[in-house]
Amino acid sequence: MPFVTRFAPSPTGPLHLGHAYSALLAHDMARAAGGEFLLRIEDIDRTRARPAWEDQIYDDLRWLGLTWDAEPLRQSDRLPAYRAALEGLWERGLLYACDCTRRDIQSALSAPQEGVEPAFGPDGLIYPGTCRDKPRPAKMPEGAALRLDMTRAVAALDTAAIRYEETGETPQTVTVSAQDMTSTVGDIILSRRDFLGSYHLSVVLDDAHQGITHVVRGQDIAEATQIHVLLQQLLALPTPAYHHHRLIRDPKGKRLAKRDDARAIAKYRTDGASPADIRRMVGL
Structure with missing residues (x-):
């Protein structure tokens, strides 16, 4: 290899x-x-x-x-490639527009919920789904923040688990239940209002474009890898091996x-x- x-x-x-x-x-x-x-x-x-x-x-x-x-x-x-991927996900019904501000999200999550503490995921507070069920236009809107509907996304997978090889400090095969993604990750942002795309989307598309077989990066990104493997499966892209190293x-x-x-x-x-x-x- x-x-x-x-x-x-x-x-x-x-x-x-x-x-x-x-x-x-x-x-x-x-x-x-x-x-x-x-x-x-x-x-x-x-x-x-x-x-x-x-x-x-x-x-x-x-x-x-x-x-x-x-x-x-x-x-x-690489913006045309990011747009094409987003439009494909939109057409499959896997994205929705979100107009919530950070304050809106914090307010929704701080509302009384019988003592339940807000959950955190790789992107911080897990989005409460405020905009998820709003009407979706047929065409992907311009200049809008776009979120991945995680429930629909995992249902679209051909497998019941997210799996990848970790070759870092503790070499192992990492397996994450696809259904757990809805509760531990949530509806992540895949494109922002002020620029097309997001880190999660661009890194997956760019690694595939460059033919990356081994991703070497810090342990601070390890938690986001499950998102990247999910996107690779949704977009029919290869999954590289991951080596998450210690931080300085x-x-x-x-x-x-x-x-x-x-x-x-x-x-x-x-x-x-x-x-x-x-x-x-x-x-x-």
């Missing part, structure tokens, strides 16, 4: 040590397997993406000694974020660190 993996940063801030670990690990795994390492720029959110940050990504990765085996894929060039944390145990400029790769470079120093810092 070929080994094709990728690193997929968003150009919304500086790459930090956590990004360095993920990129280096994926690159090392690909090279050790005689496979391919690809780069994808996840710039679908044009309100936050900046060309300067994209340029910095290339600069930092090259400085770390990473090379990629094809021209980088940019999500902003600050001295207080907090996961690094792009606002942690003090741990940005560029700052370590400016302070005189070498690529070998970065590898030692992240445990490689």
Whole structure:
């Protein structure tokens, strides 16, 4: 089986040590397997993406000694593919428009329910279904937030379970009951008002487009994998193996974020660190 993996940063801030670990690990795994390492720029959110940050990504990765085996894929060039997938799901009756704000959702979930605490899923609070039964137009509406009707989605599957191979810290075959998806995940957003598509939709379509066989990414994304495998099955796409690695944390145990400029790769470079120093810092 070929080994094709990728690193997929968003150009919304500086790459930090956590990004360095993920990129280096994926690159090392690909090279050790005689496979391919690809780069994808996840710039679908044009309100936050900046060309300067994209340029910095290339600069930092090259400085770390990473090379990629094809021209980088940019999500902003993939909008027609996202639209086609959404329209197909809409025509199958698996999507509905939602005009709820975050405040609306929080208000609906905070209403008295005999002491039941609101449930959380991979996307935060599980949507209460406020807009699910509203009339659906025949044509997919423009500029609307679109949710996946999870009950209809799992009913459309040819299998009763979501299943994928995990090769990370604890290698295993992960199995999630398709019916459990309605209660543990809920009706997730697949397209937003302010930009076409969503992380869940784009990552599934892009991985298939690039021929990714092994997804290497942080444990913080592990919970979302069941969503991605569900979408792969709905869209008749292959399911890669998943390798969810440990996270790089600050001295207080907090996961690094792009606002942690003090741990940005560029700052370590400016302070005189070498690529070998970065590898030692992240445990490689």
